[in-house]
Amino acid sequence: MAETMKLEIFRYRPEKEKEPSFQTYKVPFREDWVVLDAINHIKDEIDGTLSYRWSCQMGVCGSCGIMINNVPKLSCAAFLKDYYPDKIRIEPLTGFPVERDLIFEMDDFMTKLTEIQPYIIRKESEEKPLEEGEYLQSPAELAHYKQYSMCINCMLCYAACPVYALDSTFIGPAAIALGQRYNMDSRDQGRDARQEVIASHDGIWECTFVGECSVVCPKDVDPAAAIQRAKVSSTVDWFKDILIPWGKKK
Amino acid sequence: MSVYHRPVSNIWWLKRKPYILFMIRELTSVFVAGYCIFLLVLVYKLTQGADAYGNFMVALKLPSSVALHLISLAFVLYHTITWFNLTPKILVLYRGEERIHQGLVAGTFYAVWAVISFMVVWLVLGV
Ligand code: SF4
Ligand code: FES
Numbered sequence: 001m002a003e004t005m006k007l008e009i010f011r012y013r014p015e016k017e018k019e020p021s022f023q024t025y026k027v028p029f030r031e032d033w034v035v036l037d038a039i040n041h042i043k044d045e046i047d048g049t050l051s052y053r054w055s056c057q058m059g060v061c062g063s064c065g066i067m068i069n070n071v072p073k074l075s076c077a078a079f080l081k082d083y084y085p086d087k088i089r090i091e092p093l094t095g096f097p098v099e100r101d102l103i104f105e106m107d108d109f110m111t112k113l114t115e116i117q118p119y120i121i122r123k124e125s126e127e128k129p130l131e132e133g134e135y136l137q138s139p140a141e142l143a144h145y146k147q148y149s150m151c152i153n154c155m156l157c158y159a160a161c162p163v164y165a166l167d168s169t170f171i172g173p174a175a176i177a178l179g180q181r182y183n184m185d186s187r188d189q190g191r192d193a194r195q196e197v198i199a200s201h202d203g204i205w206e207c208t209f210v211g212e213c214s215v216v217c218p219k220d221v222d223p224a225a226a227i228q229r230a231k232v233s234s235t236v237d238w239f240k241d242i243l244i245p246w247g248k249k250k
Numbered sequence: 251m252s253v254y255h256r257p258v259s260n261i262w263w264l265k266r267k268p269y270i271l272f273m274i275r276e277l278t279s280v281f282v283a284g285y286c287i288f289l290l291v292l293v294y295k296l297t298q299g300a301d302a303y304g305n306f307m308v309a310l311k312l313p314s315s316v317a318l319h320l321i322s323l324a325f326v327l328y329h330t331i332t333w334f335n336l337t338p339k340i341l342v343l344y345r346g347e348e349r350i351h352q353g354l355v356a357g358t359f360y361a362v363w364a365v366i367s368f369m370v371v372w373l374v375l376g377v
Contacts, residue, residue, distance in 0.1 A: 012254050014252045014253075014254070019254075020254055020256075020304050070265055070266055071266070073298070075262035094256070097253035097254060097255050097256075098253060098254040098255075098256065099253055111278070139347050140344065140346050140349075143346075143348075143349070144344060144357045148314040162262055162263065162269060165258050165262065166258055166262075208272075210268070210269065210272045210317060210340075211270075211272070211336070212268050212269070213270075215268065216340075222339065224339060224344065225340070228336075228339055228340040229339075229340060229342060234341060
């Protein structure tokens with residue numbers, strides 16, 4: 001008989017139930033299947049009512065994040081064989097309100113991304129006319145922020161962050177890492193504008209450096225490091241303000 | 251549409267090993283602070299004259315006091331090692347396009363720690 005595996009999946013159908021429940025499905029076990037393949041099998045062959053997100057199936061789009069046995073993972077990058085023969089427990093990413101089954105609401109994350117102003121900001125007087133061409137950058141300058149630019153907005157880091165789960169006003173790992181990505185870009189001059197969000201009460205100082213955001217990140221962005229480095233630069237700013245108040249640039 | 255907000259349990263930190271280790275790291279701060287207070291008390295006793303200081307020293311040799319010191323030592327070591335291991339995340343250095351190896355950053359902290367510890371031992375034991 002072919003080998004099988006059990007998936008225990010979080011179900012929430014707001015039109016017919018107030019509380020979520022778990023439903024167990026038996027799926028074939030295949031060496032080359034990822035968890036997303038098994039969920040797709042359920043959707044196609046067993047229960048078409050199951051709702052979840054996915055797109056690229058290759059760790060690029062960032063839409064397939066789920067909790068597998070309490071750990072945030074991309075379902076297209078987690079192999080069944082790493083869990084076989086045990087039952088797998090699947091839930092929507094922790095810390096987000098659930099809309100239906102594995103689909104959670106991401107509006108809060110989207111708002112935070114825009115608050116951080118994730119684009120190159122130039123001082124008005126220093127904006128070059130288009131005819132003068134692009135702002136050039138050396139490979140060494142690129143190296144300084146490249147890691148922070150690899151984010152695919154999968155939100156696994158938020159699901160790993162107990163601070164965000166307890167208080168969702170926290171700006172959170174990916175948004176702060178993205179802010180740092182622009183702050184450290186040699187072409188950008190928008191750090192002061194971003195500081196209002198990054199160094200605010202809900203920004204970097206909420207972080208207690210649990211560090212799990214960086215562990216679960218599938219793109220090695222290391223948001224925990226981005227946050228700690230932002231804390232160091234904000235502290236340096238504070239000391240500069242105290243020691244040389246007249247040196248404040250505007 | 252009604253969304254479902256999942257409650258966060260008070261024992262969330264018991265659910266996964268990394269969170270337990272994080273909580274232990276937070277707890278170790280109490281022992282670090284406790285030892286700082288102990289050092290202040292020690293200095294205070296010194297200012298109170300030889301008798302007060304002598305009595306304090308006798309009290310420190312009690313088995314209960316030695317045990318408490320050993321426990322504190324374990325927690326302070328955990329605190330120090332976990333934080334030293336995190337230093338490369340905060341101190342990101344580049345030589346041109348190359349990032350300076352993380353082990354080198356943490357290693358520098360361990361080396362400075364070893365040198366200072368050696369100096370303290372040398373001073374105390376007068377070897
Ligand atoms: S920082 Fe990493 S874990 Fe967080 S959203 Fe970006 S890619 Fe995902
Ligand atoms: S489906 Fe695109 S990242 Fe998993």
